[in-house]
Amino acid sequence: MHHFFHPSTTSLKVCGVTLESDAHQLVAEGITALGVNFWPKSKRYLPPVDAAKFLPALKEKILRVGVFVNAPTQEVLSLLKEDIIDVAQFHGDETPEYCAPFAENGHPFIRAIGVKNADSLTNIHDYQASAILLDAHAPGVYGGTGDTFDWNLARTFISKNPTLPVLLAGGITAENAAEATTLVHPAALDLASGSESTPGIKDFDKIRAIQAAISTAQ
Ligand SMILES: O=C(O)c1ccccc1NCC(=O)[C@H](O)[C@H](O)COP(=O)(O)O
Numbered sequence: 001m002h003h004f005f006h007p008s009t010t011s012l013k014v015c016g017v018t019l020e021s022d023a024h025q026l027v028a029e030g031i032t033a034l035g036v037n038f039w040p041k042s043k044r045y046l047p048p049v050d051a052a053k054f055l056p057a058l059k060e061k062i063l064r065v066g067v068f069v070n071a072p073t074q075e076v077l078s079l080l081k082e083d084i085i086d087v088a089q090f091h092g093d094e095t096p097e098y099c100a101p102f103a104e105n106g107h108p109f110i111r112a113i114g115v116k117n118a119d120s121l122t123n124i125h126d127y128q129a130s131a132i133l134l135d136a137h138a139p140g141v142y143g144g145t146g147d148t149f150d151w152n153l154a155r156t157f158i159s160k161n162p163t164l165p166v167l168l169a170g171g172i173t174a175e176n177a178a179e180a181t182t183l184v185h186p187a188a189l190d191l192a193s194g195s196e197s198t199p200g201i202k203d204f205d206k207i208r209a210i211q212a213a214i215s216t217a218q
Helices: 020-028 048-054 073-082 098-102 151-160 177-184 204-217
Strands: 010-013 033-035 064-070 087-089 109-117 129-136 167-168 190-191 195-200
Touching: 010 073, 010 204, 020 048, 048 073, 064 073, 064 167, 073 087, 098 109, 129 151, 151 177, 151 190, 167 177, 177 204, 190 204
Parallel strands: 010 033, 010 190, 033 064, 064 087, 087 109, 109 129, 129 167, 167 190
Antiparallel strands: none
């Protein structure tokens, strides 16, 4: 986890994992982090009870991130306390007040921000997040759209906040991963649509191509 949040290079987080076999293959491919989506309306939803069958065995092998949209605090806390996930990712309308107990109790979390314009990037320190994920603005669906946003906003944000780990998300594919790495220099690229054959099913040719693009770019 230390490596992920204090990176010297851009790492990769593959989100929307639903299959145990895909999770093990991500470990075998040396991917830094995986995301499991606990929002019931996501195309990539995995019920916590199913995630609990395979995520514990992956502890220390890959960073296990749980993605939540406006979930009850207790649901998030129990997955963290039961050691099913390492990090929570808040990808909905969670406020600084919602996030505060996680920060105060030392639970690492990523706050995802849908970037509409420069105003989307104000007051981000209020969340006290371990890392920030910048994604395309997606009213109502929140994430996983495959759409990009203006990466110059991300680049400017990172240059003004050099000690805050920032993940870049939204429409990352093998075709644009090198440019995203070179232009933005994020702590990690994060992707769902660009890593799968159908929602929730990973395509390892695509994932290897993205890894290669990141390596070449840095
Ligand atoms: O993937 C989803 O279905 C999703 C739904 C609601 C909130 C978040 C979601 N995904 C979280 C992620 O971290 C995705 O990787 C991120 O939104 C980028 O997705 P994509 O543009 O498809 O690469």
